[in-house]
Amino acid sequence: TVVSWVAFLTSLFLRNIVSSSCEGLAFALPSYWMGKLNADPERFFLFLILMVIVAITVIAQNTMVEIDRIRRGSGGTDVRDATIINMFFISVGALFNGFIIQLNDIPSYLQWVPYTMLTFWGFVGILVNNFRAFIYPCDISTLECASRTGDNFVREFEYDEFDVYQCIFALCGLLIV
Numbered sequence: 001t002v003v004s005w006v007a008f009l010t011s012l013f014l015r016n017i018v019s020s021s022c023e024g025l026a027f028a029l030p031s032y033w034m035g036k037l038n039a040d041p042e043r044f045f046l047f048l049i050l051m052v053i054v055a056i057t058v059i060a061q062n063t064m065v066e067i068d069r070i071r072r073g074s075g076g077t078d079v080r081d082a083t084i085i086n087m088f089f090i091s092v093g094a095l096f097n098g099f100i101i102q103l104n105d106i107p108s109y110l111q112w113v114p115y116t117m118l119t120f121w122g123f124v125g126i127l128v129n130n131f132r133a134f135i136y137p138c139d140i141s142t143l144e145c146a147s148r149t150g151d152n153f154v155r156e157f158e159y160d161e162f163d164v165y166q167c168i169f170a171l172c173g174l175l176i177v
Contacts, residue, residue, distance in 0.1 A: 005070045013063040017056055024055035037130045038150075046129050046164050053171045054122040060175050061118065062086050093119030103158045118174050124159050125167030132164075 028051040032044060066082040095101060096113050097120040106114070114120040131150030138145035154160060 006067055009063055009067050009070070013059060016059045016063070020055040020059045021052045024051040027051070038134050043129055046168075047126065049168060050122060050125045050129065050164070050171070053168060053175070054118065057118045057122075057171055057175045061089065065089075089117070090119060093117030096120065097123045098157045098159065099123065115170075116174075118171060121167045121170040121174065124157075124162050125164050125171070127157060128154055128159050128162050128167065129164040 025048060028048055032047055037047070038044070062082070065085050066079060069079070069082045069085070092113070096106060096110070096117060098114065103111075103114065131153045134150030136148040136150070138148050
């Protein structure tokens, strides 16, 4: 029955919170240090929080779409339909997060789209957390060293107005919604 499927997916979601958090951390820890990101302990801790919240939000989105598909009763293709819908959300989010299409190039009637995507808030949070006010080690010319700051990356993506705590708050809001 539908109720038993919802109960099953809810228990699956709770189990996936733990496994996704562990997977997110297993990915985040080596990636952070191999990528030579900002070594400040506070920024590292915020990075780990961002990774866990993104992992949990993705699991919540996937589970809610699966529950919706099951409730609609689309036959035996429920999970496949849910997977296609989730891939669409991730694709649109990746397209509009400012990396592929810069924020100022998005048409005015679509400028609200990035703010509804978890990929946007995760990407912005990680970029702002790790690169704002970060200066790369440099032993070349003074002019070239001046251009090797993390603030240049943040400005290039037009994320000057965002803060890492704002991104964490937005991800938590998406998790609740």
